[in-house]
Amino acid sequence: MNAPTNLTKNQALVFDALTRAEGPMSAYTILDKLRDHGFRAPLQVYRALEKLLELGLVHRLESLNSFVACSHTTEACCRHHGTVAFAICESCGQVSEFHDHAIDDRLAHFARSKGFKAEKTTIELRGLCSACAG
Amino acid sequence: MNAPTNLTKNQALVFDALTRAEGPMSAYTILDKLRDHGFRAPLQVYRALEKLLELGLVHRLESLNSFVACSHTTEACCRHHGTVAFAICESCGQVSEFHDHAIDDRLAHFARSKGFKAEKTTIELRGLCSACAG
DNA sequence: AATGTTGGTGTTATGTTATTACATCGGTTG
DNA sequence: CAACCGATGTAATAACATAACACCAACATT
Numbered sequence: 440m441n442a443p444t445n446l447t448k449n450q451a452l453v454f455d456a457l458t459r460a461e462g463p464m465s466a467y468t469i470l471d472k473l474r475d476h477g478f479r480a481p482l483q484v485y486r487a488l489e490k491l492l493e494l495g496l497v498h499r500l501e502s503l504n505s506f507v508a509c510s511h512t513t514e515a516c517c518r519h520h521g522t523v524a525f526a527i528c529e530s531c532g533q534v535s536e537f538h539d540h541a542i543d544d545r546l547a548h549f550a551r552s553k554g555f556k557a558e559k560t561t562i563e564l565r566g567l568c569s570a571c572a573g
Numbered sequence: 574m575n576a577p578t579n580l581t582k583n584q585a586l587v588f589d590a591l592t593r594a595e596g597p598m599s600a601y602t603i604l605d606k607l608r609d610h611g612f613r614a615p616l617q618v619y620r621a622l623e624k625l626l627e628l629g630l631v632h633r634l635e636s637l638n639s640f641v642a643c644s645h646t647t648e649a650c651c652r653h654h655g656t657v658a659f660a661i662c663e664s665c666g667q668v669s670e671f672h673d674h675a676i677d678d679r680l681a682h683f684a685r686s687k688g689f690k691a692e693k694t695t696i697e698l699r700g701l702c703s704a705c706a707g
Numbered sequence: 708a709a710t711g712t713t714g715g716t717g718t719t720a721t722g723t724t725a726t727t728a729c730a731t732c733g734g735t736t737g
Numbered sequence: 738c739a740a741c742c743g744a745t746g747t748a749a750t751a752a753c754a755t756a757a758c759a760c761c762a763a764c765a766t767t
Contacts, residue, residue, distance in 0.1 A: 441627045457663065467595070471707075484645060501635040501636040501695065501697070502635040502695050505631025522697065524680075524683075526683070526684070526687065526689045526691070528689075534686070535689075537683060539583050539679050539680075539683065541675065541679045542676050542679045542680070545675045545679075545697075546658075546673075546676070546698065549601070549658075549660070549671060549673065550660070550698065550707075552646075552658065552699075552700075553669070554702070554703025554706065555660045555669075555698065555699040555700055555701070555702055555703060555705060556700045556701045557660070557698040557699070558620045558696075558699055558700040558701070559699045559700070560696075560697070560698050560699075561635065561695060561696065561697040561698075562635050562694075562695070562696050562698070563635070563694070563695040564680065564683075564684065564689065564691040564693075564694050564695075565679075565692055565693045565694075566684075566689055566690045566692040566693070567690040567692070568687075568688070568689055568692040569688070569689060572688065572689075572690045
């Protein structure tokens with residue numbers, strides 16, 4: 440995916456690092472990758488991430504305390520596909536992002552039935568990808 | 574829920590603290606609650622939690638880095654209800670645990686289609702409970 | 708009884724993730 | 738110009754989690 444042009448320098452650097460990585464990175468790993476570009480403190484990374492998360496260009500993996508670039512290549516990106524879910528391989532670290540309307544529907548149904556207003560939904564599978572499971 | 578009799582002292586103390594709390598607690602919050610009972614170090618809490626998680630008596634909320642007692646009151650507990658999902662109120666902190674076979678089916682279907690072997694599944698909704706949403 | 712193994716415990720130190728607080732800088736707007 | 742806003746830089750600290758090592762009680766084997 441090409442970065443939008445309206446990113447600031449730090450945001451673009453963080454987004455770039457995540458895009459190149461082709462896998463999840465912790466904020467501190469990102470920091471280390473960007474030291475050569477003038478990054479000195481975690482906050483520089485967290486602030487950029489905060490914006491990128493807002494824009495939907497990056498996702499946070501809660502079960503890993505780390506971050507991935509959104510795997511979508513189109514401008515439309517994830518907002519238009521409902522909730523994002525992740526399958527994370529414990530062995531090779533590969534993350535695949537997917538969407539499932541039926542799951543969205545079930546969660547929406549639950550929320551409606553309980554009067555719960557969901558702001559954010561986390562769905563993460565931890566396990567072994569096909570390559571690593573053999 | 575009554576604690577099984579086969580818990581060690583530390584495990585029982587941690588389980589008790591979580592059960593009384595009626596809400597999620599971080600490991601360090603648990604530690605503070607148990608100082609009077611002789612707890613001194615985080616590891617004492619983490620070790621007990623590890624066992625309680627194994628036994629299914631406690632769940633970890635990944636998006637909160639904290640822990641709740643399983644809301645089931647029967648011996649059978651959660652293992653027999655498929656994946657556990659949580660609705661977490663950002664305002665009052667209340668957590669409700671639920672199960673949905675349709676979601677399990679969809680996730681299983683995804684996994685099968687990709688050859689992904691899921692070991693653990695995390696489903697967490699963050700938002701406002703009916704009371705707080707008004 | 709001696710030995711070995713297993714699982715729980717206690718303690719210190721350290722590693723990893725995230726935020727608070729405060730100062731500054733540059734561009735935009737009234 | 739002045740006021741403001743968003744981004745940035747820096748230092749310090751808070752919050753979450755694990756590593757390494759020693760000790761001990763329970764139990765099984767010899």
